[in-house]
Amino acid sequence: MGLKSTQDRYGAVAIAIHWITAAMIVALIALGLNAASATDDSARRALLLPHIALGLLTLALTLFRIAWWAFADRKPARPAGVPLVQLRIAEIVHMLIYAAIIALAASGIATNVVGGVIAALTSGTPIPDLDALAPRQAHGLLARLFLLLLTIHIAAALYHHFVRRDGLLARMGIGKART
Template sequence: MKSQSNRYGTVAITIHWLSALLICALLASGFRAAGLTDGDAKIGILSAHVPMGITILALTLVRIAWWVFADSKPASPKGDPIWQSLSAKAVHLLFYVVILGMAASGIGMLALSGAGAIILGAAAGDLPNFHDYAPRIPHGIGARAIVGLLVLHVGAALYHHFIKRDGLIWRMWYGSRADGDAK
């Protein structure tokens, strides 16, 4: 369950991949909802988007608690320049900051606009114009920041896998190839 010096444990791996899938779904649904003018279609998308966002918030808080109280991350790959190790740590930290900021701004938009009850089906009505609420700006910036961080994160993983061929990608997967050794 816990991580080892050369690989992540099953708890960290599960949280990572579940978060990755949900974040991709959140980005797709959020960008789609932002482009819609049909209120009913927008409510339909946001009725999935909001619970997924709350789930990502919970997973992120569990992940932070896991790293602080229960587990330690594997060591940085041997032979990597210090700038790569620091860049990886910065990208991971920025993921946490942006995800928490996205959750706060999303909750802020729902609270200020009163749209939460409509989106979650507890009340009928039309959605407000979210652009009229200040948390919309950091929410939109955060979505674009997450896309940039994903490009950096996935790009680094692919660089290690296809260029360096160091087996690093297997540290974040289940099974026998997850030993961090190139195979």
């Protein structure tokens, strides 16, 4: 498999970006949910530090992914036999996922700045209550929207794999392509 995509399959760079981002998002969800429910400041601190770092890395990787598609690679051809409406929905969901990742990062950064989180983390003072802050509320709402988009994305992938059995996941490195 080459670095760039072919007509039938994503390249190594696109596949690596996808699965690394997916793993980081799973970690971000776990860290974020646990940080939001943590009552002890030291626990919140221990969860927020990697959450912030992974959030920034996920933003950087997403921006790299967008640049990769815009300037360095092309996506494989649309899969044959998939109705146009499903292809359009997939395109919209993918765009919304990218937008949600960027918006989540922006609202997370804004929460940290407005809420004084970075100052608290670096000085060792208690992390302030962030729940009433508008950027934190937006972050929570965006996280729920993102989970919905992620559920749609995963459900569609499983539909293609188990119902249609069209080998679509093989394009992203899972399983064997249809012959």
